[in-house]
Amino acid sequence: QQQVKQSPQSLIVQKGGISIINCAYENTAFDYFPWYQQFPGKGPALLIAIRPDVSEKKEGRFTISFNKSAKQFSLHIMDSQPGDSATYFCAASNTGNQFYFGTGTSLTVIP
């Protein structure tokens, strides 16, 4: 049973465009929602995270939008750059327990 569903599986965006990756979850006990960025040959690295008491969190060009009632959250990458090309994973956890990861989105930003 996939605790966190992620889409799309792959995404191609022009340089300067907006990349949007979506995730949905079922367990209402989840209270921490991080996004990880993974480059080839490297482990995933924490990019940005949100807790359900806020609807949006922005860090530079990266924004998480969170919809508690719909049990959905998304990552928006503004002004996408070729250096953003990587695999992105969403995750969810109930503090004190393991993380559940989405299946990943391969993002390619075309110059």
Added chain:
Amino acid sequence: GAGVSQSPSNKVTEKGKDVELRCDPISGHTALYWYRQSLGQGLEFLIYFQGNSAPDKSGLPSDRFSAERTGGSVSTLTIQRTQQEDSAVYLCASSLDMGLGGYTFGSGTRLTVV
């Protein structure tokens, strides 16, 4: 250390052999996790350790897989009688406490069973 260290970075083994993968977490991190990432796939949870508590082994795919964590620090993931379907990248992560502040991942061990 400054980050999570995993060794070896690459391992090629013959089918049926045993392998040991090592993870050295960030100093002071009490929680340690093992995940498996198959080519083009997501992160499959294997096992986690939290302090002195009994580990959660619920993600281990078969009894050929085992892991231990000595002295609350270094962890070893052992795969016995390796099979070709065990080929994957094995990722280790650690955190200050369960679920708080996110994980810090190592670069992984790429295991190839031939």
